[in-house]
Amino acid sequence: MKLDPIYLLVTHPTGQYDVLVGAGLLPNLADLAQIRGPIALITDSNVGPLHADRLGGVACTVTIPAGEQHKTLATVQTVYDQLLVAGIDRQATIVALGGGVVGDVAGFVAATYMRGVAFVQCPTSLLAMVDASVGGKTGVDMPQGKNLVGAFKQPTAVLADVSTLQTLPPEEFAAGMAEVVKHGLISNPELFGRLETGDWRLTHQSPISSLQSLVATAIKVKRDVVQEDPFEQGRRATLNLGHTFGHAIEQVSGYRVRHGEGVAMGLVAAANLSARLEHCDPAMQGRIENALQAQGLPTRIPAEFEANAIYQAMFSDKKKAAGKLRFILLRDVGDVFVTAAATENEVLASVTAVQFT
Ligand SMILES: NC(=O)c1ccc[n+]([C@@H]2O[C@H](COP(=O)([O-])OP(=O)(O)OC[C@H]3O[C@@H](n4cnc5c(N)ncnc54)[C@H](O)[C@@H]3O)[C@@H](O)[C@H]2O)c1
Ligand SMILES: [Zn+2]
Structure with a gap:
């Protein structure tokens, strides 16, 4: 199935690139992404068997085991080894085909292999399309916490082929919708409204034209934010709405809770903390819960995760300024801000308030 791509131009400090959102893009990868030299494909053990054969002209394919637990330096090392064995040099372009884990690992490899080679993202999960593949952040997890080692590496093109979403497990699709809800909350009230009213209740089996429209709308939010603040010195932090809580929940669960699910709970x-600190209407929490539930997402933190353990886990998140936790809070849909002014008791009260009893 083919669908003409929507082109979204992203500018960054050292250049610009296009994000193409369409269907049937992968067979024309080299042309669409304007790749000249050899292609070194990095994919994972789920996505490779499903989609790698759609890409033409690949010089070497490296398959990493699927799953967040493999987003490590050890995986990066095995990728370097395989690229070296295959004789991949600086003329090559590294292409990431997969979810956010593949994108983050492949991007880190592209930033460092031979001091840096060209990089193209072909995201295949909803989360990777609307969030991870745009903005240039790459990296791996450490035992001490998520994404603690990494680099900024801008792609030269992003091909979001929404037809790949048809093989995405429904719970992974839902996890991506958590970031779409987040994007609506950050700066697109119309997008949030469509999710809240159920007008945009999509699944991985929805018509590809609807998926294209959803993905392009959500990417625009991320694009506009990262363009304004490429190195996360200000506004970009707002993309972490829900993430201080979410990352901590993921970590306390031993990563059994998916990133998107942690974000949903977060x-x-x-919203609970925003209302507690009197920044927003208490009704905001219920509105967000409705929008998330409509996508089949969890809105309560499992009772087995101790509020104190979640609070402690927040301190291993690198997004804290001078030892203080930073939260992104809401005033309204489309109006969010960063603050370090929340006490331990207030944070614990909000965790407990959204926990299963
Ligand atoms: N770099 C960034 O700016 C950024 C932003 C957000 C998230 N992330 C990172 O992204 C990761 C989460 O991304 P994710 O949710 O895509 O996780 P993931 O890469 O683990 O993919 C989720 C699962 O879906 C499978 N999959 C992906 N596409 C598929 C398809 N089309 N068909 C069948 N199966 C498919 C994967 O193999 C995996 O099992 C986290 O590590 C997070 O830190 C990075
Ligand atoms: Zn996220």
Whole structure:
């Protein structure tokens, strides 16, 4: 199935690139992404068997095991080894085909292999399309916490082929919708409205034209934010709405809670904290819960995760300024801000308030 791409131009400090959102893009990868030299494809053990054969002209394919637990330096090392064995040099372009884990690992490899080679993202999960593949952040997890080692590496093109979403497990699609809800909350009230009213209740089996429209709308939010603040010195931090809670929940669960699910619970907790600190209407929490539930997402933190453990885990998140936790809070849909002014008791109260009893 083919669908003409929507082109979204992203500018960054050292250049610009296009994000193409369409269907049937992968067979024309080299042309569409204007790749000249050899292609070194990096994919994972789920996505490779499903989609790698759609890409033409690949010089070497490296398959990493699927899953967040493999977003490590050890995986990066095995990728370097395989690229070296295959004789991949600086003329090559590294292409990431997969979810956010593949994108983050492949991007880090592209930033460092031979001091840096060209990089193209072909995201295949909803989360990777609307969030991870745009903005140039790459990296790996450490035992001490997520994304603690990494680099900024801008792609030369991003091909979001929404037809790949048809093989995405429904719970992974839902996890991506958590970031779409987040994007609506950050700066697109119309997008949030469509999710809240159920007008945009999509699944991985929805018509590809609807998926294209959803993905392009959500990417625009991320694009506009990262363009304004490429190195995360200010506004970009707002993309972490729900993430201070979410990352901590993921970590306490031993990463059994998916990133998107942690974000969903985190958005509810962030709304609770915003209302607690009198920044927003208490009804905001219920509105966000409705939008998330409509996508089949969890809105309560499992009772087995101790509020104190979640609070402690927040301190291993690198997004804290001078030892203080930073939260992104809401005033309204489309109006969010960063603050370090929340006490331990207030944070614990919000975690407990959104926990199953
Ligand atoms: N760099 C960034 O700016 C950024 C932003 C957000 C998230 N992330 C990172 O992204 C990761 C989460 O991304 P994710 O949710 O895509 O996780 P993921 O890469 O683990 O993918 C989720 C699962 O779906 C499978 N999959 C992906 N596409 C598929 C398809 N089309 N068909 C069948 N299966 C498919 C994967 O193999 C995996 O099992 C986290 O590590 C997070 O830190 C990075
Ligand atoms: Zn996220």
